[in-house]
Amino acid sequence: MEAAYENGLNLKATELRLGLPGTDNESEPQTSSPCVQNNNKRSSSEMDTEKQESVAPPPKTQVVGWPPVRSYRKNVLQQQNNPESDGSGMFVKVSMDGAPYLRKIDLKFYNNYFDLLKALENMFKCNIGVYSEREGYNGSEFVPTYEDKDGDWMLVGDVPWDMFTTSCKRLRIMKGSEAKGLGCCNL
């Protein structure tokens, strides 16, 4: 390979030095590049063995934004392929009436309703109270509700936990005053 690039650069004018392939870039500042392990040039045969040895991968850590698949697409596929979800979490948005912004939680993180409600109480600094089958969260300042797969708004706690986690699309913590007078689950 000819060194045509050497001629075109007018290196003196820029006072920068660009090395030829195969030479060390000794003027390269020693910065820690968080990404690439092999900054130095190497001949292809060396590289082969390096690559092969390092190719036995430990459990994959996901690189942000790679492969470059849009979240929009990822979400749709996830819903289709994994109704019980795979290892990558079941994130749902949580809104609370009166709060300026939403939060997101991973439903897989919790084992039961008690844990979930405690976490929500902590996150939003609110009082959710105790669920009862007959009266829901009657008397509580805040009432947790969720939108299920059919688009209906349900009271958190009505269905078994596993059914809840697979059908819950998003959560909304309503003011207790708005939820009063509800005999059944549809809001």
Added chain:
Amino acid sequence: MAYSFPEEVLEHVFSFLCSDKDRNAVSLVCKSWYEIERWCRRRIFIGNCYSVTPDIVIRRFPKVRSMEMKGKPHFADFNLVPEGWGAYVYPWISAMSVAYPLLEEIKLKRMVVTDECLELISKSFKSFKVLVLSSCEGFTTDGLASIAANCRNLRELDLKESEVEDLSGHWLSHFPEHCTSLVSLNMSCLGSEVSFSALERLVGRCPNLKTLRLNRAVPLEKLPNLLSRAPQLVELGTGTYSSEVRVDIFSNLSEAFSVCKQLKGLSGLWDAVPAYLPAMYSVCPGLTSLNLSYATIQSPDLSKLVSQCPNLQRLWVLDYIEDSGLEALATSCKDLQELRVFPSDPFGAEPNVSLTEQGLVTVSEGCPKLQSVLYFCRQMSNAALVTIAKNRPNMIRFRLCIIEPQAPDYVTLEPLDTGFGAIVKSCKELRRLSLSGLLTDRVFEYIGTHAKKLEMLSIAFAGDSDLGLHHVLSGCESLRKLEIRDCPFGDKALLANAAKLETMRSLWMSSCSVSYGACKLLGQKMPRLNVEVIDERGPPELRPEICPVEKLYIYRTVAGRRIDMPDFIWTMDEDAALQHS
């Protein structure tokens, strides 16, 4: 010379000029041509919303009727641009609401649009006709309700893959009963169910409706109701394409499709059930565009389907199609121009389908018009790329994503420099290229030497040194957009090619080796560039100057520094040193 041609004549002549390039050229001829042209320019396209201000645009072009604008860098699609980065459209809408009362069209991509914006649009522009929000976010279905309710002559409402806060499906019911002007409606990105009867009535009373893209919530059994009311449809996006298998549903569907004689494009097909695919066979011969990228059907059914579409020009599909399905495609679809194959399981460690480089090679052999490719796969070889290059010198867009970063040629274990080199050497009209796999500086030398028409280049986990970046910046004459992530490119190439950056729209570099010091220097040297350092670790001033920045976004601008930046972005300019005290 200014007296020889009356203005009206010149204006009439200029009205035939549609491309911005031509209009810009005309503006440079002389002062009077500049003046005449600017008063009659009706469409503007702003590729980077921060390259200019609303005031500057409005001052120069007082009579605009259609505006198109883009905001966030492309890598925002892959979560590389932090939340709060910017691209707020409100200042533009606000200024235009005063300056352009006759505005008819707004098309935005990757911008933050609020309900407030949508309401302002709906109330400010009496002749408003077209709203396209592509990959936008920040608004809710309440904003859509304003548009539906107030835009009396709305022709097009397209929410292409935007992230909409879906409060309810009620917005659709806000279209007044006397609204009959719709030509195009794309609500495929919405989750909530709309009132079906409202939708039915809307579709039924819009005789010019040509494009209808439903959302997943519209059940398959109801699709015939809509099709029978809109047999003139040219583009259809179905809702969910799944239902319990029933003969009556099938025959209704089949009959409904058979009435749609103009149908050229089909999409949607969520959860597609193979049993219902034959219902659409009657429209297949007429299809030029087919988007199966949400259809989780397997290769045999996919093969059968594409074999029925001899006029297909564009196919988007999941890798379930496999090499065998691509073979069927290559055999049946000789007019194919664009192919996109998406991964069904992008994060799986092992391949879940038999889709390899062979599929792409086969299509490149069988489809002489193939010019645009987006292909996700798990293995590639130089030999395959060389073959593809030889088969398809007419390639214009080539985006290859080998899922494993830095994956070598799986046969020889060499870098894929030769393969991509063959692509740029052979495909002289190549405008867009995305690289992947194991690549050294050599591939960039090939690109710099041969890719003279290349306008957009995407690089990830590639290269060895600054030489790579230098080849690209110094060699690619037509380069407009360069986006780089996780490459060992540092200060030298960037500083040596600073002037090049003014000829481009933008440069994105993240997880590379560009130091804060170099960013400052660049910002100070180049007043017509905004050099923006994005660093969520805190102010770069608190770290040594040689420390590399997390992310860097550089773009040319006449607007000066941004004033809407969040606290993790810093503009490098003469005041950079004074900013942080």
